[in-house]
Amino acid sequence: MNCLICDHNAQRFTLPPREHVASDDHWRVAHAFGTGTPGWLVLAPLRHVTAIAELTRAEAELLGSWQVRLSRALPAVTGCAKTYIAQFAEAEGFAHVHFHVIPRMPDQPEERRGPRVFDGLGRPEEDDLSPTHRDELAVRLRRELTRSR
Template identity: 65%
Template sequence: MEARFDVLPPRERIASDRHWRVAHATGTSLPGWLVLLPRRHVTAVHDLTDAEAALGALQVRLSRALRTVTGCAKTYTAQFAEAEGFAHVHFHVVPRPEDLPPRLHGPGVFGLLRAPEPERLTADRADHMAHALMAEPGDRQNRVSPGGHPPAHATGRRPIPGTAAGSAAGRSHHRSEHRHAGPSPCGGAGPT
């Protein structure tokens, strides 16, 4: 399946390393709602390897990138792995915009994951957000509005910022077996 990884759309391969892949959630009306997926099938957090479990720093780096790109006030992280069809470990990294209505704060934000079809981000808008997030972290010129377009140089697959692969500019990063392909597991089926 690793061969299929490179043909996934940008929204499905925002960043990756040997253990994790970052995708934009589907079925959401919130630009920048990310899903952090292990590169192998795991059903419970306690089954992560020590190397996979070092994801706290990764969540912080993704949160910083979301703040730079979206201007969000803060980010939420959540992991349940309980919804039918989605009983595998994956973490939601969700930007909370400054102007988000209070009823959607905290767990209420999951209401945006089950957005009505007309309100959902289109694949094109999710790809634009993905390209902006793939751009150099911390570059304020890469900030986009929810409907905006990323800068022209924000293309291609990027390693996860701050990882060995991400800090080794110009080097290709190691890819391990990729078992998740196709749509993000966090689509219209609801939060997990």
């Protein structure tokens, strides 16, 4: 099985901040790549799971807490007005369940709101946030998550 999320989960404590914003015994948070949206996060279970119904009770109980904590930290770090949360896990190579926690900025154009926000993912490399920028955001988010526990 070739799963990028599982590969990263296995080495989470040696990953750069952008790939390990935070974690616990069941979940890891990373900053998304292929996007120019600062703070676009991915929340994934540490265990390989391909459907939400496969989550254990412990994973499920922590899921809501993570989503709320990330949705509280993002406005403090990015200035977003709200967050969107979505889960599909069907793209080639990304069948591992993962939740997108996406900041929606106050001035975000109407054509990039709601489900159309995904037009901002999978962008060409030159439109992507730099690894350094994603690391800086990750460190700030980690600090905010720790502060607001």
